[in-house]
Amino acid sequence: MLPKFFNTLTRTKEEFKPLEDNHVRMYTCGPTVYDFAHIGNFRTFLFEDLLRRYLKFKGYKVTQVMNLTDIDDKTIKSAMAKKIPLGEFTAFYKRAFFEDIDKLGIERAEYYPEATAHIPEMVAMIKQLHEKAYAYVIDGNYYYSIAKFPEYGKLAHLDIAGLKAGVRIAADEYEKESVSDFALWKAWDENDGDIYWETEIGKGRPGWHIECSAMSMKYLGETFDIHTGGVDNMFPHHENEIAQSEGANGKKFVNFWLHSEHLLVDGIKMSKRYNNYYTLRDILDKGYAAVAVRYILMATNYRQQLNFTFDGLVSARNGLERYNDFYANLKDYSGGQTSGEGKSIIERMLKGFEDALDDDLNISPALGEVFDFIRDINRLKAEGLLSREERDSALNAMERVDSVLGFLIKKKAEIDADIENLIKERTEAKKRRDFAAADGIRRKLLDMGIILEDTASGTKWKRKL
């Protein structure tokens, strides 16, 4: 079955078909590397990871591009404040970004183009827009004239003419023909210090929006399948990208626009002012596992505002524990009789999972199916009515589902010699029926983050999530 996605362009769920059979090309707006990314950013990146993994699950080949914005007002300002070269400054946060997405189990995209490495492509597009009269120049600054693009506003569904002129129209923008025009190229001024490029269109630096138009075209072509980002990028960023790309190429830019809703923290928008601003690092420092962050940020449909709380994070961690325990315990199960139910339980789950995600990545019912399956298989296991073959196909099903969810903790915890010895000591103590000593060791291990489980086949251990 074809998946359906909610397309911001039409505000309806549409059946998704890539331009090229079996190959999906998507552009996902990436980070501005001027600081550590916060959990709101990661919500969007995780939504994109879910989309990517699901498309692969469905059998598509995926070519994903995620840009790294390493030149803009914020990066320049911060680098200059620190008195270090821009490249050095952004390199630090690029590295941090990749460390973070690795921790969250976000699959790598095929391309991570950097804005600063694509100045010629941007210049070429600006020249083209200028030649086609979509752009005009004032004092070396190139602006896009939205008056020349009648469809402007079609994505955000905004009537630009009716926009109320707000206080945010900054004083330095008086020179533009229209307040809604945006910069394609910013001529150098002293605030930029030594950050500039000498190009055919002058000395300066690109505006923010042009990088996405130029780089998506380079890696994905003039028209491609999916473009995603946070809702806040819908306007003006994505609207401007459409104006630039469609103006320059005269072709439809993107077929499907998918936007993820905002993350709130404690019911309000995250901001440093409210002291509810968290990076991934902040949360890991508090002792939570990255995979729990992955779970909580992914487990709510991407088009719904998600309220992040630490209570929610604890709840996510506990649910994940069950998910992971199920898999680990099933692996150790050696098989029994069969009631014949196994097959249908597994098939029902896989179908339900796929049907749910086909419906605009509706992950809640998809997870519901998985947890139903976990309970049903555990029941059969508890009754001794799950055969070895059924166990194997249940494990396969779990792995298949997890190729999309990424909730299984794959890294085999290496056995620490000290832990081993303590477990042995405890087993000895238990044999002597010295339960006080045995429980003492168990408590000690718990303090080290190791949970013990006595099973029929001996004592098992796992790391606390």
Next chain:
RNA sequence: GGCGGCUUAGCCAAGCGGUAAGGCGGAGGUCUGCAAAACCUCUAUCUCCGGUUCGAUUCCGGAAGCCGCCUCCA
């Protein structure tokens, strides 16, 4: 001022015309030296008021509350 979204059990969250998935938490039980894990049982008339309908959480109208966007914030 314009535009959009949301309101379902203690918390999170599906469903969107036929009488409420799932997760977490909680209560009781089985198992266990005790735990843990696991299983079983229990834990909601869906913000309010009207209307349409044989029937509404689901459609329509209204009210209240909350959140977001409206030029560089995912």
